[in-house]
Amino acid sequence: MIGLAVAAPQWRTIPQPAALQALVVVAGLAMIAAELWWFLGRHGGGVMASDGEQGMQEITITVEGGYAPSRIRVKAGRPVRLRFHRTDPSGCVAQVIFPDFQRTLDLPLGATTSIELLPSRPGTYPFHCGMNMVRGSLEAE
Ligand SMILES: [Cu+2]
The missing domain is CATH 2.60.40.420 (Cupredoxins -  blue copper proteins)
Structure with missing residues (x-):
């Protein structure tokens, strides 16, 4: 049973404020939308x-x-x-x-x-x- 000693967890969860989580989600969606517009959208009337x-x-x-x-x-x-x-x-x-x-x-x-x-x-x-x-x-x- 060598090496199976309980180690301190390498990762721990740091709670973030809900407003910050929402901001990250909204910013991410906005960037996805901008990317779709850029690559797939029609820009201007020609x-x-x-x-x-x-x-x-x-x-x-x-x-x-x-x-x-x-x-x-x-x-x-x-x-x-x-x-x-x-x-x-x-x-x-x-x-x-x-x-x-x-x-x-x-x-x-x-x-x-x-x-x-x-x-x-x-x-x-x-x-x-x-x-x-x-x-x-x-x-x-
Ligand atoms: Cu090319």
Whole structure:
């Protein structure tokens, strides 16, 4: 029976005031809500692409931590040129994928890279980084 002597408990419960417990719970829930909003929510109403030459709709998207703007509104049935300007060194955003168009675009750091797409029908066409963590959408109306 060696080593089974009663040792002092390593953990003891320190009671906290109910108000403090409630505050921790509320703060935690608020952070979860903020995180869901950040990753899943729709931020703002989207930015309209501007009209360029020969009916081309154009917009420049800055790639820095995310896509800015991330929601791009265009008119359906007309070509769109998206110019991605990547300033974010993270390899995460080195590639942008357009699943509905079966297109992939490599984004060299510090450069602006364009892609032309034709959203033939109204709808929302998502795009995302290579790991599907950074997301945006093309909304054709
Ligand atoms: Cu990524």
